[in-house]
Structures are given as structure tokens and as C-alpha cells.
Amino acid sequence: MSNATIDWEAVRAEATDALSRYVRIDSSHPVGRTVETAAFLGERLAADGIGSRIYESPEPGKVNLVARLSAARPVGKPLLLSHHMDVVQAVAADWRFDPYSGEVADGYVFGRGTIDDKGMGIMELMTMLLLKRHNVELKRDVIMLATCDEEIGSPMGARWMVETHFDDLDPAFVLDEGGTGKRGFYDAGDAFEVSVSEKRMVRIRLVARAEPGHASMPWHEAATHRLVRAAHTLLEQPPEDRDTPAVAEMISRLGGDAARREIASQRASMPLLHDTVSLTMLSGGYKINIIPERAEMSFDCRLLPDTDERAFVSNVEQLIGDPGVDVEVIDWPDTAPSAAPWDGALFEALQEACETFQPKAIVTPSICVGGTDARYFRERGIPSYGLVPGIFTAEDLKGFHGLDERMSIDNLVLGTKIVHAATLRVAGAR
Numbered sequence: 001m002s003n004a005t006i007d008w009e010a011v012r013a014e015a016t017d018a019l020s021r022y023v024r025i026d027s028s029h030p031v032g033r034t035v036e037t038a039a040f041l042g043e044r045l046a047a048d049g050i051g052s053r054i055y056e057s058p059e060p061g062k063v064n065l066v067a068r069l070s071a072a073r074p075v076g077k078p079l080l081l082s083h084h085m086d087v088v089q090a091v092a093a094d095w096r097f098d099p100y101s102g103e104v105a106d107g108y109v110f111g112r113g114t115i116d117d118k119g120m121g122i123m124e125l126m127t128m129l130l131l132k133r134h135n136v137e138l139k140r141d142v143i144m145l146a147t148c149d150e151e152i153g154s155p156m157g158a159r160w161m162v163e164t165h166f167d168d169l170d171p172a173f174v175l176d177e178g179g180t181g182k183r184g185f186y187d188a189g190d191a192f193e194v195s196v197s198e199k200r201m202v203r204i205r206l207v208a209r210a211e212p213g214h215a216s217m218p219w220h221e222a223a224t225h226r227l228v229r230a231a232h233t234l235l236e237q238p239p240e241d242r243d244t245p246a247v248a249e250m251i252s253r254l255g256g257d258a259a260r261r262e263i264a265s266q267r268a269s270m271p272l273l274h275d276t277v278s279l280t281m282l283s284g285g286y287k288i289n290i291i292p293e294r295a296e297m298s299f300d301c302r303l304l305p306d307t308d309e310r311a312f313v314s315n316v317e318q319l320i321g322d323p324g325v326d327v328e329v330i331d332w333p334d335t336a337p338s339a340a341p342w343d344g345a346l347f348e349a350l351q352e353a354c355e356t357f358q359p360k361a362i363v364t365p366s367i368c369v370g371g372t373d374a375r376y377f378r379e380r381g382i383p384s385y386g387l388v389p390g391i392f393t394a395e396d397l398k399g400f401h402g403l404d405e406r407m408s409i410d411n412l413v414l415g416t417k418i419v420h421a422a423t424l425r426v427a428g429a430r
């Protein structure tokens with residue numbers, strides 16, 4: 001089937017309506033319920049004769065969905081199109097529209113999840129529907145996976161599916177979120193950043209303990225004071241920049257040193273170059289005139305894919321070097337380091353599709369500075385790529401876990417075209 005036979009105007013209307021309806025189903029945390037979102041996707045698939053299975057996790061209300069288009073005579077393992085159905089919370093009072101209204105206005109669909117990650121879900125859903133409607137002959141199965149719990153580390157979602165139902169998936173490659181197309185970030189022009197790996201998270205807590213005392217008689221070793229000194233040392237330590245292979249390739253594709261300076265100067269991209277440390281929680285004390293015996297601070301640290309987490313923590317201990325301040329690890333990374341190649345069949349198919357529909361854009365490997373479901377597949381050696389294939393501006397990307405999250409209808413259609421074309425390339429028989 002060629003793209004010419006598809007009525008993209010009809011796809012535009014259908015995808016817009018589907019995303020708007022999908023967003024209206026509140027699947028936000030802390031509840032993170034996905035029964036209704038899975039039913040919604042299941043019904044849309046069933047209307048075109050695509051069967052799906054709901055996997056009920058041990059936690060009530062948290063389900064995953066798997067749908068499959070089968071090849072008559074598969075020549076390889078499946079292509080897995082993955083997205084997560086759960087979304088982060090949104091406080092309605094701060095938004096221009098109700099975050100769960102699915103409002104369509106000014107060429108956008110507004111609402112929590114439009115970028116992260118329900119828009120991607122609709123691109124994948126539309127791809128499944130188009131393949132089925134046009135009776136596309138497949139050389140490998142195409143699986144759609146819709147997960148819960150991604151926003152809280154995937155305990156009942158991708159992690160649980162990979163641990164307990166891997167044989168039902170067993171893909172050759174995975175397409176998931178993790179990278180995007182960007183406009184206005186680089187001198188070189190629009191760029192699709194395809195994530196081939198991601199940073200790994202270590203969460204630590206600094207705990208200072210000392211004798212309590214009266215606030216009228218402070219002393220150098222007070223728990224609060226030594227904790228603040230330790231945190232200051234840690235936060236003021238200049239990060240050590242290092243080009244990991246994917247980022248080195250990205251810098252080269254975006255034009256070299258100038259691109260490196262652009263990456264290093266923007267808050268959203270500078271974490272590509274080094275391990276990061278964010279102070280996120282502080283506590284200690286119970287009365288203003290008492291120096292407490294205990295105070296603590298928690299840090300969310302994101303490590304480059306090839307940073308050794310044990311070495312990182314022992315560096316922190318050495319840097320602080322205060323026996324009165326303990327460094328406790330709250331969470332180690334939950335997966336081993338992993339990276340997908342950028343010369344594999346799915347990467348090349350994505351690159352070709354991006355270049356077909358956005359001829360001026362640069363396509364490059366990158367790493368995701370957050371975490372995604374893809375890491376559970378990459379850890380098993382399955383080439384897994386992160387790309388929500390729209391072209392987003394800084395304004396669009398502010399909605400990512402932020403206010404007035406939106407997806408332009410143009411991006412929804414562009415993304416559908418790219419996911420569909422890349423799928424045809426790796427899974428179509430012709």
C-alpha cells in the first residue's frame with residue numbers, strides 16, 4: 001500500500017477525535033487507573049476487527065493492553081509499538097482549559113497526556129487501524145502495547161509485563177516515547193532526536209545527626225549547619241561534561257562544536273552532557289528556637305548511561321567527607337545500562353520516515369534524560385527507540401508534565417504518518 005491511497009484528511013479528523021476522547025478519560029496518578037483507557041483503545045481496535053487482550057496486574061485498576069496484527073508467514077520477531085496510558089496529575093485551576101476536557105481549539109488538542117503519552121498512543125492506534133483497513137500484508141507481527149504506571153516507574157506496567165508476560169511480546173524492536181522532533185533549539189534547524197538510551201536514576205538522602213541544642217548558642221557541628229554545608233558542596237561541584245557515544249553522534253549530526261554549545265546552554269539539553277543532582281526535599285527541625293538533632297535532604301540524581309552508580313555514590317561520600325553526614329541510597333537504578341544501535345532496521349526506518357515527511361529536518365540519535373518503559377526492553381538487548389515524531393516548539397514542550405499540555409493536530413497527523421511509514425518499512429511484506 002502506498003501512502004497515496006490513504007485519505008489523510010479523514011485520518012486527521014479521526015485521530016483528533018480519538019485523542020480528544022482519550023484525554024477525557026482521567027488516568028492520572030496517584031490513582032493511575034487504566035481500566036477505562038484500555039477499554040477505550042480495545043473498543044476502537046475491535047471496531048475494525050483487531051482483537052486485544054487486557055492484562056490485569058496484581059494491583060486493582062491497573063491494567064495493560066496488547067493488540068496484535070499477525071503476519072501469515074512471519075520472517076522475524078514482532079515490531080512492538082508501545083505507549084503508556086497513565087498520566088501525571090494536573091490541577092485544573094491553573095489551566096486555560098480543564099485538563100481532562102480534551103478541548104480542540106486553535107489547531108490543538110489540549111489536555112493532560114496529549115504529549116505525554118496519549119498522542120503517541122493515538123499515532124500507534126491509527127497505524128494499527130490503517131494497516132488493518134488496507135489489508136497490508138505483513139512479514140512480521142505488529143504489536144501495540146499500552147501500559148499503566150509509567151509515570152511512577154512502571155511497577156505494574158512495562159516492568160511487570162516484561163517480567164511476567166515477556167513471551168507474549170518477545171519483540172525484535174520497540175518504538176516508544178523518549179525523544180521528539182524539536183523546532184527552534186538548534187541553528188542547524190529542526191531535529192528529530194531519537195532516543196537510543198536513557199539516563200539512570202539514583203536517589204540519595206543526606207542525613208546529618210548531632211546533639212540538639214538551644215538556638216541562642218549555635219555551634220559549627222549542629223546537624224542543620226553541617227547538612228547545609230554538605231549540600232552546598234555537592235550542588236556547587238561543577239559537573240563533569242562527557243560525550244557519551246549517542247550524544248557525540250548527535251553533536252556531529254547537528255554540526256559540531258556550535259551544536260555542543262547550544263546543547264550545553266539550554267536547561268532542557270544540558271543534562272545530556274553530565275550526571276545531574278537535584279535537591280528536591282528538605283526536612284528537619286520542629287521549633288524555631290531549637291537546633292534539631294537530625295536534618296535531611298533528598299536528591300534525585302540522573303546518571304549518564306555509562307556512569308557507574310556505585311562510583312557515583314562513593315564520589316558523593318568523598319566529596320562531602322563529613323562523618324556526621326550519612327549518604328543513604330534510597331533507590332538504585334532499576335535496570336542495567338543499555339543502548340540501542342543507530343544503524344539498525346527500525347532506526348533507519350524511522351530516519352527515512354522522518355526525512356520523507358520533514359525533508360529539511362535532521363534525524364539524530366540521542367539519549368532520554370528522563371526514564372521510559374523502553375529501558376526494560378533495552379535491558380534485554382532489544383533495540384528500542386524513543387520518538388514521539390512531531391515537531392515541537394519550546395512552548396509545546398512546556399506542557400510536558402506542565403500546564404496547558406497540548407498537541408497540535410498537524411503534529412498528530414505528522415506523527416501518525418511517520419509511525420505508519422516506519423512500521424510499513426520494517427513489518428510490511430513489500
Ligand SMILES: [Zn+2]
Pocket residue numbers: 084116117150177
Ligand atoms: Zn511519558
